[in-house]
Amino acid sequence: xxxxxxxxxxxxxxxxxxxxxxxxxxxxxxxxxxxxxxxxxxxxxxxxxxxxxxxxxxxxxxxxxxxxxxxxxxxxxxxxxxxxxxxxxxxxxxxxxxxxxxxxxxxxxxxxxxxxxxxxxxxxxxxxxxxxxxxxxxxxxxxxxxxxxxxxxxxxxxxxxxxxxxxxxxxxxxxxxxxxxxxxxxxxxxxxxxxxxxxxxxxxxxxxxxxxxxxxxxxxxxxxxxxxxxxxxxxxxxxxxxxxxxxxxxxxxxxxxxxxxxxxxxxxxxxxxxxxxxxxxxxxxxxxxxxxxx
Amino acid sequence: xxxxxxxxxxxxxxxxxxxxxxxxxxxxxxxxxxxxxxxxxxxxxxxxxxxxxxxxxxxxxxxxxxxxxxxxxxxxxxxxxxxxxxxxxxxxxxxxxxxxxxxxxxxxxxxxxxxxxxxxxxxxxxxxxxxxxxxxxxxxxxxxxxxxxxxxxxxxxxxxxxxxxxxxxxxxxxxxxxxxxxxxxxxxxxxxxxxxxxxxxxxxxxxxxxxxxxxxx
Numbered sequence: 001x002x003x004x005x006x007x008x009x010x011x012x013x014x015x016x017x018x019x020x021x022x023x024x025x026x027x028x029x030x031x032x033x034x035x036x037x038x039x040x041x042x043x044x045x046x047x048x049x050x051x052x053x054x055x056x057x058x059x060x061x062x063x064x065x066x067x068x069x070x071x072x073x074x075x076x077x078x079x080x081x082x083x084x085x086x087x088x089x090x091x092x093x094x095x096x097x098x099x100x101x102x103x104x105x106x107x108x109x110x111x112x113x114x115x116x117x118x119x120x121x122x123x124x125x126x127x128x129x130x131x132x133x134x135x136x137x138x139x140x141x142x143x144x145x146x147x148x149x150x151x152x153x154x155x156x157x158x159x160x161x162x163x164x165x166x167x168x169x170x171x172x173x174x175x176x177x178x179x180x181x182x183x184x185x186x187x188x189x190x191x192x193x194x195x196x197x198x199x200x201x202x203x204x205x206x207x208x209x210x211x212x213x214x215x216x217x218x219x220x221x222x223x224x225x226x227x228x229x230x231x232x233x234x235x236x237x238x239x240x241x242x243x244x245x246x247x248x249x250x251x252x253x254x255x256x257x258x259x260x261x262x263x264x265x266x267x268x269x270x271x272x273x274x275x276x277x278x279x280x281x282x283x284x285x286x287x288x289x290x291x292x293x294x
Numbered sequence: 295x296x297x298x299x300x301x302x303x304x305x306x307x308x309x310x311x312x313x314x315x316x317x318x319x320x321x322x323x324x325x326x327x328x329x330x331x332x333x334x335x336x337x338x339x340x341x342x343x344x345x346x347x348x349x350x351x352x353x354x355x356x357x358x359x360x361x362x363x364x365x366x367x368x369x370x371x372x373x374x375x376x377x378x379x380x381x382x383x384x385x386x387x388x389x390x391x392x393x394x395x396x397x398x399x400x401x402x403x404x405x406x407x408x409x410x411x412x413x414x415x416x417x418x419x420x421x422x423x424x425x426x427x428x429x430x431x432x433x434x435x436x437x438x439x440x441x442x443x444x445x446x447x448x449x450x451x452x453x454x455x456x457x458x459x460x461x462x463x464x465x466x467x468x469x470x471x472x473x474x475x476x477x478x479x480x481x482x483x484x485x486x487x488x489x490x491x492x493x494x495x496x497x498x499x500x501x502x503x504x505x506x507x508x509x510x511x
Contacts, residue, residue, distance in 0.1 A: 003402035010399065204383045207345065208444070209372035210400040212365075 007214065015221035018194065019229075026226065029190055033183050033230025033277060038237040040176040041265065041273050045242060047168050049262050050161075061130030063139055064152040065123040071147025073121065079145065080123060085138050088126040094119045120149055132159065180280055183230070187223045187284025194222060195292045202293065216289045220282060227281020231274035239264055295321040295452060295483045296342060301351035303337050311337040313507040314351070319485060321451070324478045326494045327487040329504035335487040336380060338504065339456050342485075343372045356451075373401055376445035376482075378455035382437055384429040384444075390416070391425035394444050401448060415443040419473055435466030442473055452483040459490055467493060 019026045065080075067073065073091070080089055092100075097119045102111045127138055132153075139151045195202070202215055242262050253260040265273065297318040303311045311334045319325055327335050340346040341353050344360045353360040356374065363371060385393055394415055398408040416422040419439035421432075429437055438458055445453060453474065459467035471493060478484050488494065494501055503510040 006404075007402055200383075201385055201387075204385060205396065205400065206369075207343070207372065207377065207379070207383065208397045208400070209369045209448075211369045214369075214400050 008217065011214075011217035012221050014218045015225055018218070018222055019225055026229070029186065029226055030229035030233050032186055033227065033281075034233030034237055036179045036182055036186075037231060037234030037273060037277055038241065040172055040179060041234060041238050042241055043168070043172045043175065044269075045238065045262070045265055047165060047172065048265075050168075051165055052263070053260075060155060061127045061135055062154045063125040063127065063135065063142065064154055065125055065142055065148060066150040066152070067121045067123070068147050068149045069120065071121070071149075076145060076147055077123070080125060080142070083138075083141075085128055085134070086125055087128045090124045092122045092124055094121050097122065130155070132156070180276075183227075183277070183280045184284040184287065187226055187281045188288045190226060191219050191223055191285045191288035192292055194219065195288065212293070216293060219289050219293075220285045223281040223283075223285025223288075224278050225281070227278040227284075228274060230281070231277030234277065235265075235270055235273060295319050295323070295356065296485070297354045298338075298341075299352050299354075301338075301341065301348045301353055303334075303341065303346060304349045311507055312341075312348075315504075315507075315509050316351075317502060317509060319483060321483055322478075322481050323500065324475075324484045324497075325486075325500040325502055326497075327485060327502045327504065328489060328491070328494060330489065333504040334507045335489075335504055336456055339454050339485070339487055342454055343375050343377055344368045369400070373397070373448055374450050374452070376442075376448070376450040376453040378438075378441050378445045378453070378458050380456040380460070382441040384437060384440060386428060386430050388428075389426050390421060390429055390432070390440055393429060393440060394447050397444060397448050411447055411449075415447040418446070418476075419443045433466075435462050435469065438462065438466075438470055439473065442470070446477065446482075450482070453477060453485070455484075455486045457487055457489070459488060459493060471497065 067076065077089065077091065080086055094117055098111065098117050101107055101119070125142075127135055129135070135153050135155070139153050142148060143151045205215055242264055246262050249260065249262055264270075299316050301315045302313050305311060315334075315338065327338065329335055337346060341348055341360065342355055344363055348361045351361075355371065358367075358371065360371065385396070391412060394412040395408060398411060403411070413422060413425070416425055419442055421436065421439055421443060424432070424436075429440055432440060442453075442455075442458070445455075455474070458470050458474075462470065467490065474484055474486060475497070
């Protein structure tokens with residue numbers, strides 16, 4: 001057991017030595033891996049941020065029904081309550097709406113600048129059936145009532161955003177698969193070159209009684225270490241990129257009176273990126289070793 | 295220790311290197327293997343550590359049928375044999391000391407013990423003072439001695455050497471053989487291939503003579 005651990009430690013040390021002996025080549029390899037990783041990781045971070053924003057908005061099956069100034073509120077309220085499709089009805093007066101608007105992020109200054117209240121009275125209506133078709137049908141019916149200025153399906157755009165995010169995720173997954181294949185190929189080639197330059201040592205070791213496992217071990221560690229270094233570099237690139245973007249985002253958010261910032265990946269996510277990169281390096285080494293060490 | 299029975303070896307090209315070779319080498323024995331170039335000396339030696347496998351017949355080393363050995367078992371067979379190759383196969387990207395340390399790294403020796411054994415082996419062949427030098431700086435005879443040090447560092451019970459005195463002057467060759475004799479005196483079994491008849495004559499040991507792949511009576 002102790003001998004086995006020592007052999008692993010020695011293999012790791014030899015792999016480290018190889019990496020350090022070829023510093024610039026190792027750094028370039030890690031850079032290639034890092035850049036390739038930072039693309040899908042960055043896309044993932046942006047999507048996660050987008051979803052965070054989207055979640056702040058309601059996804060409930062809700063209609064906003066805006067009234068004309070001359071509408072008869074009591075009569076409309078009675079008709080809407082009588083409708084079996086309506087689960088809940090809340091009246092929002094134009095004064096309340098303005099108050100609400102004043103409190104919402106980024107709009108306080110806009111509201112203060114207004115001379116008079118431009119908002120209409122409104123009902124906020126929650127439907128029993130949240131499916132888009134049912135909501136649209138209900139909205140169409142409400143639109144035909146007299147005194148109604150506009151009916152808006154509030155969840156529609158959130159659903160559209162959700163669909164967009166799903167497409168984004170799919171594209172990102174495809175990109176990740178492509179780049180992962182590329183990374184395996186990069187490690188495969190690095191290890192192949194390393195095997196070729198060490199051909200003499202490998203041959204002599206085999207003749208003198210080294211097991212296959214002993215000969216392969218340093219190459220696995222080499223792939224693993226290269227993947228680790230690439231993963232760490234990828235995170236650094238992503239972090240720098242987000243920091244750069246956040247400069248612009250901060251200015252933009254300030255203009256709207258918000259303090260929104262793009263968030264970096266969480267600790268488990270960062271760890272996942274590095275572990276994934278190390279795994280890809282190991283796989284590249286495995287492929288290379290099983291092809292060129294026989 | 296070693297026994298060959300009716301061993302033949304035909305290479306892929308159809309060339310027949312060995313034909314029905316039968317002999318046995320007892321533990322502690324010292325034998326020369328001789329014959330012209332191309333008589334099959336190297337092939338015979340390569341069958342012992344399973345570098346080549348016999349086409350027919352059986353090669354038994356330490357009770358193991360080498361011809362039928364699984365690939366995964368071959369390294370352990372080789373660790374118990376000291377091998378000196380015709381082209382030495384030294385590594386020129388590392389020091390003399392590290393060349394001798396190489397076989398010890400496979401067998402998982404504790405570092406202190408490994409260092410002690412490596413220095414003992416270098417001392418035995420008279421190269422301890424040059425352990426930090428590169429093998430390229432050594433003369434032909436010294437390189438051969440380094441190859442011997444590397445072969446014996448795992449303390450094998452048997453040494454197999456292919457033309458260890460080729461291209462050496464008489465004095466260097468004599469020194470190499472003296473080293474082998476000193477191993478023989480402590481009980482190591484030796485099989486040395488050489489075409490140097492003068493050398494063989496001087497030591498009066500058992501001689502196996504190969505003629506066109508067959509053992510001459």
